[in-house]
Amino acid sequence: MGRRIYFSMTATFAFSAALVGLPAHAGSATTGATTGITTASTTSAACNPKFAPYGLIGDRWRASGGENSAYGCPTRAEYGFTTNKARRQDFENGQIGWSPTLGPKAMIRAYRTRGKANFQWGPTGRDWDYFEVRYAFNNGPVKKYKVKRRDAWNGAFSMHPGGPGPDPLGCSHSDGSPCGFAHYFSVRGCDNTGVFQAGSECGGWSIPGRL
16 A cells, blocks of 8 residues: 655644653563664763663663663653653653553654654554654644554654754754754554545554654
8 A cells, every 4th residue: 555754734732741650561571673773972971870761661771772872871760641651761862651552562762863853663562554643843833744664563753853844943052052942753553444445543642752
């Protein structure tokens, strides 16, 4: 079946998180495909042990290279959400989250590397025909993109770090540091349905990843 990436404007959305207790996944082992994203740079000092990643998030972080990965060191302890069982942790250069709406062991990952803002997810726990990514930049309008699956259980999406459009925004402070534009990503799996597969049925949205 043919697949094309597209987008449409929708309403602006926001996300909120609140700290909760330890999650059900705390002692679990990662399953499914793991993508290594270790970078050439290294971290000179060990990460703060107070924020040491554990469970599925810790497994994914260590499999990607730990403190020497594209994520870098954690900047806060793992936290949860008031509206679902999902968990997420912030790192120097991205986020890793557990999103059970995508599957019992499904992880979402957001990080910067190779000049792009990257968003990955999986394993989903089931075989979807395609994925729909919901994306917003710098608190702007939400766009939706239809994305081919990378394989039966995983997917990926990337965006220019300065945002979408033919002329991405560029900005830096006087010391050369970035201005901190915010990328928000969320994803769900969808199946083609109906006559000529003209319709679609989709699962629930993942928790967002942000940069």
